[in-house]
Structure formats: structure tokens, C-alpha cells
Ligand SMILES: Cc1cc2nc3c(=O)[nH]c(=O)nc-3n(C[C@H](O)[C@H](O)[C@H](O)COP(=O)(O)OP(=O)(O)OC[C@H]3O[C@@H](n4cnc5c(N)ncnc54)[C@H](O)[C@@H]3O)c2cc1C
């Protein structure tokens with residue numbers, strides 16, 4: 001620890017954030033990072049704790065606490081404080097493949113578990129990570145480094161989200177020849193076509209992909225494995241296959257009127273907007289429009305928030321976001337102590353923008369939709385909603401949310417976006433390879449394992465653990481790569 005009194009001397013300082021009313025006029029990232037000198041002082045706030053929960057990546061109280069990649073957080077923070085940026089970069093790359101993604105989109109499990117967060121503000125580890133990786137790009141320290149020796153083994157990775165990309169990068173580094181198959185027209189999975197551009201500018205993905213191609217990884221787009229590309233043919237051609245297809249089965253809202261026009265799944269909406277932005281800077285107008293519409297987002301989570309921010313940028317007239325659960329407390333509850341992940345109220349960027357523009361929080365808690373109402377043209381125009389209360393189910397004894405009698409109301413809604421979660425892996429890919437799925441419809445493996453019920457077929461990421469986070473997907477991709485390497489070579493040094 002370079003500065004024992006750093007956490008006392010320096011306040012937490014993070015990126016300058018563009019005013020909500022100004023940033024909703026564009027789709028670019030809106031955080032202006034600190035200068036390197038200021039960022040260095042943020043490194044000084046790290047206390048190098050004897051037990052650094054920030055890097056533990058443990059499950060506590062059923063939730064992940066600390067970095068799932070086990071980034072060597074106190075060490076990198078200290079190197080940042082010392083201005084040893086190049087060493088900090090090498091230290092970060094011991095555990096990570098893509099800090100440029102997590103340092104933009106990670107909820108920073110490390111910071112929630114930081115000791116400074118017990119009674120004050122956590123160390124700005126996520127922004128330190130961003131400063132390290134962006135400095136490394138700027139200074140030209142990141143260069144393509146193809147493996148010196150090839151093993152002659154061939155691996156197919158199906159799906160190009162963060163888990164597939166992490167697995168591909170690691171296995172290629174080891175000398176195996178890797179081909180990534182992607183159903184979509186562009187590489188990146190939900191990094192590309194889920195997370196909006198203002199959270200992760202897509203040039204950040206392209207910059208990394210160019211390096212990976214130079215290192216010898218082949219990317220094949222518009223290749224729907226299990227539909228256009230035969231699974232059996234892949235198993236013949238490749239020594240190992242990794243299924244990293246995500247958990248893209250959206251949970252539907254089955255209520256009367258669901259067939260009305262103007263009701264979409266969140267990811268279809270977000271994808272249409274990013275694709276139109278990337279294809280033509282919106283000139284083709286091939287996106288689901290929100291201009292002048294009363295937008296109803298069903299689902300109070302992060303995906304719902306991305307829909308709020310995107311709809312506002314497209315010129316929505318109003319935005320309401322329904323959440324079934326009660327509003328979380330502002331402070332940690334007694335049964336949710338540090339260093340557990342804090343179950344407290346968060347107001348994300350989209351909600352901040354709605355508050356700035358419309359003067360109120362878009363979230364309606366303990367509320368669900370019971371019916372969609374369509375006009376004569378069959379277009380959705382209203383939604384019937386009802387308040388919910390928590391009540392014990394007499395049979396099971398479990399608490400459940402039930403409607404409050406007489407609380408029904410009608411909301412104007414001419415664009416409805418369903419962001420109610422995901423149900424697991426898509427069946428056709430699993431069936432094409434004959435791999436078993438578990439009760440949660442994820443592809444099944446032994447606990448902490450990555451090989452499926454079919455020999456030579458592995459799985460990673462959301463397809464394996466269900467809809468999760470980018471940091472988890474990268475960890476799974478790296479661990480699946482290790483398992484594949486071990487099975488091919490009899491040992492692994494990944
Ligand atoms: C809207 C949204 C916003 C999110 N925001 C965040 C965030 O801010 N921070 C965060 O940490 N996490 C976020 N997440 C979660 C995160 O994006 C995922 O957990 C992560 O991308 C999972 O990575 P993956 O590689 O397992 O799968 P995915 O990213 O889902 O990638 C799977 C890929 O496989 C492809 N594929 C599927 N089937 C086939 C097939 N048969 N043949 C070929 N290719 C196929 C898909 O087209 C896709 O490109 C968000 C999720 C959503 C939906």
C-alpha cells in the first residue's frame with residue numbers, strides 16, 4: 001500500500017457525467033473520465049486490506065460478493081497510485097481478458113465489497129480499471145500476439161458474446177485454432193445488441209475484435225448453428241465445441257390483449273435501435289419507433305432501464321416502468337450486511353433521465369399488468385394495471401405477490417416493451433447437439449464443470465448459468481477454455 005492515509009486524505013471522485021437533459025440528445029457514452037493524475041489519487045484510497053473482499057468473488061447470502069474474476073484489486077490500485085500504469089496493465093491481464101467492457105458496464109461487485117464502503121465511499125476500482133486499459137491502448141502496449149506454436153487442434157465456439165469471446169481468446173493464446181460462429185450479423189452478443197451504445201460504444205468491441213482476428217481467430221457471422229449450420233458437421237470438423245449461445249429466451253407476459261401490435265420484447269427493441277445506428281446512423285429508420293409514444297416498460301431491472309434510456313433518446317412522450325416487487329430500502333437492511341451485495345435502491349442512468357425530463361421517477365412499484373387494450377387498428381393503446389401486495393400462500397407457506405382488490409387503473413401505452421427476464425437457453429441449439437438441460441432450462445454440467453452430457457461438447461456463460469453479468473460470462477468463458485485445454489492436452493497452463 002503506497003499511501004496508508006490515502007483513504008482519509010482523498011475523497012472518492014469519479015468521472016464527470018454529462019447532464020441528463022443534454023446526453024439524451026445522443027447515443028454516445030456520456031462519462032468523461034478523470035485525468036490520469038486524479039485517477040492516480042483514487043488508487044491511493046485503497047487500504048490493501050488483509051482480507052480484501054473486493055477480489056474474493058464469494059457467494060454470500062445467495063449473491064455474488066466481490067469480483068468474479070478475482071482481479072488483484074489492491075495490487076492494481078496500488079500500481080495506479082504509484083503511476084506504474086504498464087505494470088498495472090499486466091497485473092490486470094493476469095485475471096482478465098476484456099477490462100474495456102467491464103470497466104464500462106460492470107455493476108462493480110468489487111466496490112460493493114470494498115472495506116471503505118463500510119462507513120464511507122468505496123475505492124473507485126471500476127474507473128481505475130478503465131484508466132488502466134485505456135492507457136494501455138493509448139500507449140500502444142496492447143498488440144496482437146499470435147501464438148508462436150500451433151497445436152493442430154481445432155475448436156468451434158458457438159456464440160460470440162463475452163463468454164464465447166473469452167473462451168476463444170484463451171484457447172487461441174494456447175495455440176489451438178479457434179473459429180467463432182455467430183447467428184447474428186455482427187460479433188459481440190449482448191455487448192453488441194443488448195447493452196445500448198451509450199453504455200458501451202460499439203467501437204470498443206471492434207477495437208478488440210481486430211486484435212483477435214490478427215491473432216488468428218476466425219469469426220463467421222450469419223451462421224445459425226443448429227439451423228443453417230449442421231451440429232454434426234461441426235462435431236466432425238472440430239476437436240471440441242463450446243456452446244456459448246446466451247439465455248435469450250425472453251419471459252413473456254401472458255395476459256389478454258397480448259396479440260396487439262406495438263408490444264415487443266426488450267432485446268428486440270434495443271437490437272433494432274443499435275443495428276439501425278450502426279448500419280446507417282438511423283437513416284434507414286429500421287428501428288422500432290418510440291417518438292411521441294407513451295412507452296410502458298414491463299420490468300424494473302437493468303434491461304428495463306436500458307429501454308427507458310433508449311426510448312427517451314428516440315423522443316418518447318412519456319415512460320413508465322412497472323416493477324412487481326416493493327421499492328428497495330435506501331440503506332442496507334439488517335439482514336443484508338456488508339460485504340454482501342447491497343439490495344438497496346439504485347437509480348440508473350435511464351431513470352435519472354426520465355426524472356430530469358418528466359419530473360418524476362418512471363418506476364411504479366408493486367404493480368403488474370393484467371390486460372392490454374387495443375384500438376380499432378389492433379394497436380395497443382392502453383394497459384390495465386393492478387397493485388400487488390405480499391401475502392403468505394396457505395398451501396406452500398411461501399410469500400407471494402397478489403393483486404390488491406379495487407386497485408386497477410388504466411395507463412396510456414402505445415409502445416410496450418417486455419423486460420421481464422429470461423427463461424434460459426434456446427432449445428433448438430441444445431437439441432441439435434443432444435445436450436441435456438437442467439430444470440432451469442440451462443445446459444447442464446456437473447457442478448463447477450463445463451463439459452455437457454455429450455462428450456467433446458462444452459458450455460459457458462448465460463447458456464450455462466442463466467442470464468447474468470458480463471463479468472460472470474468472461475469468467476465462465478475463461479474457465480471453460482481451461483477445461484477444454486485440459487481435455488485436449490492432458491494438462492493446462494491457462
Ligand atoms: C439489455 C441488457 C443489458 C444488459 N446490461 C448489462 C450490464 O450493463 N452489465 C452487465 O454486466 N451485464 C449486462 N447484461 C447481461 C450480459 O449482457 C450477459 O450476462 C452477457 O452478455 C452473457 O454473455 P454470453 O456470452 O453468455 O451470452 P450473449 O451475450 O447472450 O451472447 C450469446 C451469443 O450467441 C449467439 N447465438 C445464440 N444461438 C446461436 C446459434 N444457434 N448459432 C450461433 N450463434 C448463436 C447469439 O446471437 C449471441 O450473439 C445485460 C443484458 C441485457 C439483455
Ligand code: SF4
Nearest residue numbers: 067102106109110126
Ligand atoms: S470486473 Fe467488475 S467486479 Fe471485477 S474489478 Fe472490474 S469492475 Fe470490479
